[in-house]
Amino acid sequence: MKNIFAHRGLVSGSFSENSLSAFREAVFMKKGIELDVRITNDGVPVVFHDKTLKRMCGDKRKVSDCTYDEICTLHLLDTEEKIPTLDEVLSLVAGKVPLLIEIKLPKRFLWHHKLEKAMLPLLKKYKGEYLLQSFNKYSMRYMKRKLPKVKCGILSGNNYSEPDGFDFISYRLKGLTPKKMSSLKEKYNEIFLWTGKQLSEAELKKVIAEYRPDGIIN
Numbered sequence: 001m002k003n004i005f006a007h008r009g010l011v012s013g014s015f016s017e018n019s020l021s022a023f024r025e026a027v028f029m030k031k032g033i034e035l036d037v038r039i040t041n042d043g044v045p046v047v048f049h050d051k052t053l054k055r056m057c058g059d060k061r062k063v064s065d066c067t068y069d070e071i072c073t074l075h076l077l078d079t080e081e082k083i084p085t086l087d088e089v090l091s092l093v094a095g096k097v098p099l100l101i102e103i104k105l106p107k108r109f110l111w112h113h114k115l116e117k118a119m120l121p122l123l124k125k126y127k128g129e130y131l132l133q134s135f136n137k138y139s140m141r142y143m144k145r146k147l148p149k150v151k152c153g154i155l156s157g158n159n160y161s162e163p164d165g166f167d168f169i170s171y172r173l174k175g176l177t178p179k180k181m182s183s184l185k186e187k188y189n190e191i192f193l194w195t196g197k198q199l200s201e202a203e204l205k206k207v208i209a210e211y212r213p214d215g216i217i218n
Contacts, residue, residue, distance in 0.1 A: 003215030005034040005100045007198065008049060016056070016076040018047045020084050020092055027096045034100040034194075034217045037086050039115040044068040045086040045122065051106070057083075064106035087122050095128025100170075100192075100217065102155065103134040103143070113142050120146055133170050137163045153192070162187065170194050170217060173207065181211050190214040 009015065009022025010029060016022060018035055026033045036049040041064055053059035053066070057074040071083050084092075086101075093099060105115055116139060123130070124147070133153040134140050144152040144166075156162050157172030168190035176193070184191050192215035193207065199218050207216065 003032060003098070003192070004204075005032040005098075005215065005217045007034050007195070007217050009033055009035065011198075016079055016081050018049055018084070019076050019079070019081040020088065021079075021081060023084075023089055023092055027093055030097060032098040032100065033093065034102065035089060036102045036104050037115065037119065038063045038104050039106070039118060040068045040071055041065055042067045043114065043118050044071075045115060045118050046071060047084045047086055047089050049104070051104075062106065086119060090122060090126050090128075093128060095126075097128075099128065099130040100215075101130055101132050103132065103136070103139050105134070105136055105139060113139070115139075116142055116146070123147065123150075131168070133168075135160060137161075137166075140166060151190075153190075155194070168192055168214065170215075172196060176211070178210070192217060194218075 006026040008017035009019065010025040010031060011017045011022050015025055023033055035047050037045050038048050039045055048063055050056060052062050053074060056076050059074060075082060103115060131151045131153060132143050133155050135155045137154060140152040140154060151167040153168035153170055154163055154166045155170045158175040169184060169188045170192040171184060173193045173195050191213050193213045194217040204218060
């Protein structure tokens, strides 16, 4: 299957999620990469999943409350890895594998598109293949207006809405049924599935055989 994206890079005991090492390994293995982008208080797009720094860096602050210089002092888990910027990740990948970029918005930056505006110059000069997705429909509509040739999708699942008008939907595998998959196919051109928990090769093949998705984030 073409569109299998390594969730936050190829994570292992050696490589932390959303780290340059995890992305470098995914590129080496020729796997697409799913990654998350947040914004620092001074407007730098960084690649990091959680709202707060606690789980990955042992710091209770929110990413959006820290300046980029403060972010640079932190390390991912017990490694020497630091939180990369989106610019660093794009430079590393350099079009070698496709990217699925999730935009994660702090509430206070929700309506004026601070993160999206900071990402646009980087994405416009990037030569590789990428898709954008978010749980926030307003963010995706904004990005689609600014990047009309880029596929923009909505993230969803059993407890989330499924708004119309997007190029694809990324739907959570947990709780998905064949009946639900059929209804999604009537509404969206492409359907990706996100596992939330990494599946084995055998489990992955079973999911692909049962649902025939257009892509999987695993």
